Amino acid sequence: MRLGYDERSAALLVAPVLGVLLVVAAFPIVYSFWVSLHDIVLTRPLRRPFVGFDNYLRIFDDARFWTAVSRTTVYTLVCVVATTLLAVLVALLLNEVFPGQRLLSALLLVPWATPSVVNGLMWKWIYDPTYGLLNGLLVQVGLLERYRVWLSDPDITLLLIANAAIWKQMPLAALLMIVTMKAIPEDLYRAARVDGANVWQRFVHVTLPALRPGLMLVLVYETMISIRHFDLFLIMTQGGPGDASLTLSWLIYVETFRSLRFGTGAAMSYILAITTFALSWAVIRFLGKRI
């Protein structure tokens, strides 16, 4: 098949971008998969045997991996559910017209604009056992008798980190929801009112179905972000105390950059990437059918 002038021009124009993509995206993806098939430990430079899928099998046989899977699942569920629910509530509030609505909308974006590292440090200080704001507040209002060591309590560590993540992620989710809500035709609400629908019925039968595109976007985005969260764990707990906040991302970091096992680190990264892709696909497929 001979290409016409237009096709050739298009191919020529696209070629540089394609070349860059091959170098910065495709090559690392293929190369890291190749690395995951080798037993590469940086501190043992004289050996690098090809082990096929042994790294993957070893990972599935490792108790730490399953602990990390369990912690990641809990963390992701808490983050996604709480962020989505809060985002819908905030969007409903800000979709109304009331004095100060614009100011509140602008303030809402502050957490989202805060850099992740700053966010982590801020919450670490809030939870601090000696000078933390949370302790000070709870003691002053009489809900706590003495200062508590929040992040050292393995029962709530994950939830405290999730709280910090939700605080930062919720504004963007709310923004997406507001945009979706603004697109709902006012006629639908008027018709519902004529049919005698109350506020709750209008929300369930008009707002919620119309929110699905935004909801799908939020769910996919939040799932992808939460499942791979790393910065908060690095700053706040370093995977601890014990293994209380040992998530997959943290385990990959430890395996790759502390134990310097690049082979298993790359294999874990692949498992995480495939899981993220599969979950996103499932959400899109499940909700997409209903849009």
Added chain:
Amino acid sequence: MTLLDSTLGRRGLVAAGLLASPLAQSQPANAVNFIGWSAAVDQVRAQITAFQAATGIAVNYENFPFAQYRTALVTRLVANAPIDVSWISDAWLPEFAEAGWLADISDVPALMRYNAEAAQYCTQSMVYNGKQYGLSYYGDHMSFMVNTDMLARAGITTPPTTWEEVVEQSLRMKAQGIAEFPLLLSLAADTWLIEFVSALTFSFGGRFVDDAGASVMADPARGAVRAARFLREAIHTHRILSPGAVETGEINGLRAFGSGAHAFAIVPTYRIRALNDPAQSSAAGKIRLALMPKGGPNGTHDTCGWIRFYGMTPGAKADRARRERTLRFMEFFGGRDTSGNYSMQKLLLTDMGLPSCALPLAQDPDVVRFWDRWAGGGAVVAQQAGLARKKDTISPWFGEWVETSNQAWQTVCLGRAEPEAAMRAAGTKWTELRRAFR
């Protein structure tokens, strides 16, 4: 030929990072390329100036935070970055030597002669498989420190000599409202944790591995389990140690002890200067050293010692000119300078409190004055230094094993695992890595 066998291979993994390296970008000819962690930076720069003035040899100096240092150094070594000499922790010696990243200096009489003037455990800590791999930067050990003011307020005249007495005196202080948590230990899962728990284990008469290198850490009679149980009881039963210890890093522990809120602590000896400096510590003048308390039936006053040293790369050793420059650098920094003085070692001690491996310095009037001023005398330091033992877990797989070990100790401190079970988990990992290494 596989892709990994090509020139890209592992070097490709780190080459991008190296492009940003000052050492890779600007290399004055005839310079020594030296990498360290970001400690004593002013002192190092001052010594570099003195070295350049004395020898005319330039130095390219680069440093990284200690927490990221090992990874940063390894990636550079893997990529054959032009490093001549670097600071090395004794904990990394076997894996670095096995990887071929350190040059043996046993055939360099100009450096080996310093062994005659060095503390024995310092020299031993630089030896692997019968070969010596460096000259010391400093050598230190974990010390048991007490706040004499708090002890006096509790009516205690003699510091505790056993961990049982530590518990008893702590409970007294708690009952009198002097301190909520009289004992302070920094048990965050960072690079210091193994030094703290090794000191504690040695004081309980224990060890992690036997002379043949087999794990004995799960043996209830070998001390590690006893030390772990002590920690758990200190936190959960006696409540003399804060549950927040698991998120207290060494530097935060230092600040907490300096604030005067705790009566007892295990602290690296070199911190005594900062703790008794009124500009840095509220408890200044009240902190004194005592021998590490004994624990359990086989307890000893032993503690964990460590050294950091100057290690030369094989690349520097192989090239005659580089080797010459590097050896002069190592001697000037780790031995005597061109005037015949241990100037760097003395500077590090008097400025930073970093103890030296050089025995002749102990008689130096400035050093004697230093210990008198900041520690109330050097007798306990010298006695404890004599009881310091290097970590018995130092091995080619130490870097990997210590992650599991840290987690095991933290799990015990959280009350989430029995000491026996946690030590068994650490022991199993040790055995697995040891077997894999063969």
